[in-house]
Amino acid sequence: xxxxxxxxxxxxxxxxxxxxLARRRWPLVxxxxxxxTALTMSLSIWLIFVYTPIDALQGETxxxxxxxxxxxxxxxxxxxxxxxxxxxxxxxxxxxxxxxARASAEVGVVFLTITLILGATWGKPIWxxxxxxxxxxxxxxxxxxxxxGYLMLRSYMxxxxxxxxxxxxxxxxxxxxxxxxYLSVNWWRGQHPVTxxxxxxxxxxxxxxxxxxxLVAFTLLYAFMMVQAYQLQRLQTLAQRLRIQVE
Amino acid sequence: MRMTRVFCLQIxxxxxxxxxxxxxxxxxxxxxxxxxLLVLVIFNFTFDLHPDTVAAIAPGALWVAFIFASxxxxxxxxxxxxxxxxxxxxLLTPVDRKAIYLAKLLGNLLFIGVxxxxxLPVFAILFNLPIWQGSTLLTLILIVILGALGIASVGxxxxxxxxxxQARELLLPILVFPLVVPVVISAVRATSVVLVPSVNEPPxxxxxxxxxxxxxxxxxxxxQYVIED
Amino acid sequence: xxxxxxxxxxxxxxxxxxxxxxxxxHNLKKSYAFKPVLRNLSLTLPHGQRMALLGxxxxxxxxxxxxxxGLSKAGSGTVAINGWDSRYALQEIRQSIGFVAHQPxxxxxxxxxxxxxxxxxxxxxxxxxxxxxVLLERVGMARRxxxxxxxxxxxxxxxxxxxxxxxxxPSLLLLDEPETGLDQDGSVLIDTLLAEYAAHGGSIxxxxxxxxxxxxxxDQVVIINxxxxxxxxxxxxxxxxxLRQTYQGIYGGKQV
Numbered sequence: 001x002x003x004x005x006x007x008x009x010x011x012x013x014x015x016x017x018x019x020x021l022a023r024r025r026w027p028l029v030x031x032x033x034x035x036x037t038a039l040t041m042s043l044s045i046w047l048i049f050v051y052t053p054i055d056a057l058q059g060e061t062x063x064x065x066x067x068x069x070x071x072x073x074x075x076x077x078x079x080x081x082x083x084x085x086x087x088x089x090x091x092x093x094x095x096x097x098x099x100x101a102r103a104s105a106e107v108g109v110v111f112l113t114i115t116l117i118l119g120a121t122w123g124k125p126i127w128x129x130x131x132x133x134x135x136x137x138x139x140x141x142x143x144x145x146x147x148x149g150y151l152m153l154r155s156y157m158x159x160x161x162x163x164x165x166x167x168x169x170x171x172x173x174x175x176x177x178x179x180x181x182y183l184s185v186n187w188w189r190g191q192h193p194v195t196x197x198x199x200x201x202x203x204x205x206x207x208x209x210x211x212x213x214x215l216v217a218f219t220l221l222y223a224f225m226m227v228q229a230y231q232l233q234r235l236q237t238l239a240q241r242l243r244i245q246v247e
Numbered sequence: 248m249r250m251t252r253v254f255c256l257q258i259x260x261x262x263x264x265x266x267x268x269x270x271x272x273x274x275x276x277x278x279x280x281x282x283x284l285l286v287l288v289i290f291n292f293t294f295d296l297h298p299d300t301v302a303a304i305a306p307g308a309l310w311v312a313f314i315f316a317s318x319x320x321x322x323x324x325x326x327x328x329x330x331x332x333x334x335x336x337x338l339l340t341p342v343d344r345k346a347i348y349l350a351k352l353l354g355n356l357l358f359i360g361v362x363x364x365x366x367l368p369v370f371a372i373l374f375n376l377p378i379w380q381g382s383t384l385l386t387l388i389l390i391v392i393l394g395a396l397g398i399a400s401v402g403x404x405x406x407x408x409x410x411x412x413q414a415r416e417l418l419l420p421i422l423v424f425p426l427v428v429p430v431v432i433s434a435v436r437a438t439s440v441v442l443v444p445s446v447n448e449p450p451x452x453x454x455x456x457x458x459x460x461x462x463x464x465x466x467x468x469x470x471q472y473v474i475e476d
Numbered sequence: 477x478x479x480x481x482x483x484x485x486x487x488x489x490x491x492x493x494x495x496x497x498x499x500x501x502h503n504l505k506k507s508y509a510f511k512p513v514l515r516n517l518s519l520t521l522p523h524g525q526r527m528a529l530l531g532x533x534x535x536x537x538x539x540x541x542x543x544x545x546g547l548s549k550a551g552s553g554t555v556a557i558n559g560w561d562s563r564y565a566l567q568e569i570r571q572s573i574g575f576v577a578h579q580p581x582x583x584x585x586x587x588x589x590x591x592x593x594x595x596x597x598x599x600x601x602x603x604x605x606x607x608x609x610v611l612l613e614r615v616g617m618a619r620r621x622x623x624x625x626x627x628x629x630x631x632x633x634x635x636x637x638x639x640x641x642x643x644x645x646p647s648l649l650l651l652d653e654p655e656t657g658l659d660q661d662g663s664v665l666i667d668t669l670l671a672e673y674a675a676h677g678g679s680i681x682x683x684x685x686x687x688x689x690x691x692x693x694x695d696q697v698v699i700i701n702x703x704x705x706x707x708x709x710x711x712x713x714x715x716x717x718x719l720r721q722t723y724q725g726i727y728g729g730k731q732v
Contacts, residue, residue, distance in 0.1 A: 090472055138428075145425040152421060156412035162473075166408045169469045170422065173401070176465055177426050180458060184429040187449040188436060244511050253600055260597035264583065264590075271585050335547055336581045340598040341570040475549065 030231075033224040040217035047210040055207075061125050066210055068118040070218035071111045072140065078108030078222065079143060082150075083175035086168030098164040099237065101171065102154060103229035107222060109147040116144060135185040142181050146174040159237055257342050261350035262357075269358065276358065279316045283366040286312035287373055296374065305374045306438035310394070310431060312366065317359040317395060318420050321402040334407075334474055348403065348470035352463075355399040356392075363391050376442060383441055390437045390452065397430030397459045398423070404466040407473050429458045496559040498523045498648050498679035499544065504553035506539055506703075513539045514551070515703040521696075523558075526670070526680040528690035528697050528711075532727050536703040537683045538577075541652050544681070545575045558647060571599065574646035576654050580637035582625045588612065588636050589621040592643060599644035611639040615665065630657040638666065642673075649673060651682035655689065667693065687719050701726050 048066040055062040085101040119137065120130040131137065150170050157163030203211075269276065290308035294300070337347055367387065371378045378384055402423050409418040437451035499521035506514040513536045521527050531537050542548040543555060546566045555562040557569045575581070582591045589608060596604025612618045615635040625633060634657050641649065649670075655663055670693060674680060684690050690697050691711055697719060699707040707722055 090469075142425045142428055145421070149418075149422045149425065152414075153408060153412070153418060156414055156418060157408075162411060165472045166411075169404070169408070169473055172469060173404070173426060173462075173465055176461065177429070180429045180461065184432045184454065184458075187454070188432045256600075257598055260594055264586065264594050267590070268583070268585050335579070336583070337598070338547055339545060339570065339575060339581055340595065341567040342598050343567075 030224070030227050033220060033227060037217065037220040037224045040213065040220055044210070044214040044217040047213055052206045052210040053204060058126060061122055064118050064122040066214050068115060068122060069211060070214045071118065072115040073215060074218050074222040075108050075112030075115050075140075076143070077219070078104040078111065078226075079147070079171075079178070080175065082108065083171040086171035089164060089168045090172075093161065093164070095164070095237070096234075098167065099230055099233035100226070101164075101167060103226055103233050105147055105150050105154075105167075105171075106229050107225045109144065109151060110225075111218075111222065112140065112144045112147060116140065133185070134189060135182050138185045139178055139182040143174070143178055146170065146177075150174075159240055254343055254346055257346040258350045258353065261337065261342070261347060262353050265350070265354040266357070269354075276362065279320045279358070279362045280365060282319055283312045283316040283362060284369060286315060287366070287370055291373060298375075301374055301376070302439070302443045305370070305376055306435050306442060308374070309367075309370050309438065310435045312370075313359075313363050313391070313394065314398065314424075314427075314431065316362060316366075317355075317398050318402065318423065320358050320362070321355055321399065321406045321419060321423070338474065344471040344474060345467050347474070348467055352399055352403045352466075355403050356395055359395045359399055360392055363395060364388060367391060378442070386441050386452075387438065390434055390441065390455065393452070393455045393459055394430060394434035397434070397455065397462055398427050400459065400463045400466045401426045404470055404473065407470070426462075430455065430462070433458060496523060497521060497556070498525070498558060499527075499681060500554075500556040501540075501544075502554045504540070504543065504550055504555060506536075506543060506548065506551040508539070513703055514543075516553070517700065517704055518553075519698065519705060521679055521681055523679055524674070524677045525696060526674050526694040527682075528694035529681060529683040529700065530685075530687065530690055530697060530723060531683070531700040535701050537700060538652055540700070541575075541577070541650050541681075541683065544650055545573050546570050571644065572647050574641035574644070574649045575651075576634075576637055576641045576649070577652040578656065580625070580633045580640075582633065582636060582640060584626040585624060587622050587624050588617060588628070591625060591636065592639060595640050595643055601644050604643070607643060608639065611642055612636075614669070615639050616661075631659050631662050634658055635662065635665070638669065642669075646678075648679045648681070651680065653683055653685065655684065655686070687723060688716060691716055691719060699723060699726055 044066075048063055052066075054060065082101045082104040085097050085104065089097045089101065119140075123132065124130050150167055153170065154163055154167050157166060287308060290304070290311070294304050294308070296304060334347070367378075370376070378387055402419070405422045405426075406419055409415045409422060412418055433451045433455040436448065437455055440448050440451060497520050499519060501517060501519040504514050504517040504519075505512070517536070517540065519540075529537055529540070539548065543550050543562075544557065546562065546569055550562065558572050560568045560572070562569060583594070586594065589605075589612075592608035592612070593604055595601075596608060601607060609618065609621070612621055615638050617632060617635050617639065620628065620632065625636065628636070638654075654666055658666065670680060670682075680694075682693070691714065694711055697707075697709050697711055697714065698705055699722065706726055709719075
């Protein structure tokens with residue numbers, strides 16, 4: 001920190017670094033989100049493991065779904081956010097938008113990985129197979145690949161404007177692509193019987209409540225992690241900037 | 248009106264330049280063609296084809312060969328531009344950026360298309376497929392061209408991005424494969440419908456065309472953002 | 477001059493009106509990978525004038541030229557060429573600039589003539605072949621038109637690059653150390669070309685490390701350091717000794 005301060009003095013204010021910027025952003029937001037996440041997450045774990053009745057057919061396995069669905073939601077939400085930020089970035093290039101988009105991708109790929117693992121764990125006892133090439137699963141898998149491609153490209157290209165723009169382009173094309181993939185896999189699978197996902201029919205009210213709370217909890221978790229990842233992106237950029245100043 | 252004419256002339260100029268360049272270094276053409284043929288040969292062994300299974304496997308084999316071969320070719324046009332002074336030579340001139348994209352796309356499409364159309368009869372002979380009636384052959388060629396267009400439209404966009412990194416050969420397929428899944432699905436299904444007519448299939452050829460239009464327009468609009476500094 | 481028939485004229489007949497500045501840069505800033513290269517650079521080149529841009533390596537000369545020709549975008553600030561604002565009229569700007577840099581911006585596998593014809597198409601030059609031949613004659617490459625650029629020497633490539641830059645009759649020439657790689661004949665040649673181009677009313681901005689050339693070939697000398705203009709002077713009442721002293725004063729004891 002002393003170094004940063006010193007540098008910002010020596011180069012007549014041109015350094016964007018320094019103590020002020022290195023400070024944590026939105027400390028209050030971060031704390032509030034953290035507390036809310038902890039509360040709702042505890043509540044939702046209690047609901048999932050104690051409150052809600054066990055499904056007659058699926059047994060204990062059903063509890064996986066209460067985690068699987070919210071992580072999938074968070075994973076897809078972050079892709080939509082990433083693509084949306086990409087569109088805004090192309091019209092109004094602001095590095096903060098890019099930090100946010102990249103943070104979203106990093107958080108999203110974690111959620112989506114968990115989704116895929118949980119889905120497979122659930123599928124094995126229920127469907128008798130770890131994996132089924134149905135539209136939803138395929139689209140999710142492709143989405144995961146897009147995240148990986150995005151993050152690889154970003155890490156290869158470094159923190160440049162081109163990298164940010166390339167990321168925005170991938171996000172936009174990907175967002176256009178995912179629904180198309182979903183539809184085309186659906187058509188492709190058209191004549192084949194698809195194993196129905198078990199949530200068909202009326203769910204008991206307790207299950208609905210549980211899944212709702214879980215969705216809220218995971219959305220809060222996503223928001224909390226986004227703030228942290230954003231902060232990390234910002235500090236990494238800052239550190240790189242300072243390093244260049246020192247050289 | 249004059250704008251359109253200039254636009255087309257510029258596309259043609261860049262395309263013609265690329266073609267001449269390519270003709271002077273024949274490696275890529277030959278390489279892509281040989282690669283596609285080898286994949287077909289390998290498939291013949293890996294699947295141990297029987298007359299009754301060949302119609303089910305052949306379209307997949309053909310498209311796997313085409314996709315890999317086209318990715319080999321995709322990095323090439325833009326990589327050649329990047330090599331020495333990057334795309335600057337073109338960016339320096341008052342050429343519409345969409346014209347640069349379309350010219351590069353047409354170039355890629357031409358190279359991929361030629362290799363595929365040459366590989367197609369070889370494929371039919373090796374797999375002993377009845378494709379020689381006029382309408383079947385024409386439909387197949389149409390599918391091949393539309394499939395190549397879909398792959399090339401996304402591929403041209405991303406090859407520029409990948410070319411800016413050290414890991415060009417690695418990154419290009421990782422970026423392009425997931426995105427072209429719809430094109431691949433519809434091209435493979437359309438091919439198998441041609442080989443073994445079946446009922447109740449969605450109109451794969453029209454879907455393929457629709458996907459092409461979507462990818463082409465999105466990529467044309469986004470291209471300027473990946474090339475400008 | 478006699479060789480230059482209508483087809484070979486270095487300038488378009490309708491040059492921009494004299495009251496428009498050839499280059500107008502205000503508060504230009506640009507960073508690469510977070511490293512500020514240009515900081516609040518402002519510069520004005522009146523129409524028909526020649527300006528020499530001096531500065532040690534890494535002071536932002538090349539970056540400035542890249543922004544002026546439209547290869548890089550300005551970080552902030554405004555750039556106007558011949559009255560065209562770079563944010564809205566990049567294509568018009570590109571059409572009105574000729575650029576010679578370290579890189580020749582030619583295609584190695586194409587022949588000299590093919591290169592010029594290709595760029596002629598991109599710039600929509602009318603009767604490009606005749607014009608290309610006249611220009612190649614001017615730069616002394618007329619006998620090499622059918623050789624591939626790959627086969628030429630560095631100096632010959634540079635000559636072809638000159639022909640390429642003049643092909644579309646630009647009203648502004650931007651030159652990044654134009655003398656590098658040229659032999660004695662080549663230097664004399666480009667000096668003649670520059671003089672003639674200026675006599676026809678063209679505007680020139682060039683960078684160089686040679687103070688003598690800067691003084692001899694320009695109406696104004698500008699020294700930039702740290703991404704800013706630190707010195708600007710008319711060459712009419714400037715002696716080489718003064719310039720050298722100023723330059724060494726700015727860059728310390730560095731050898732010029």
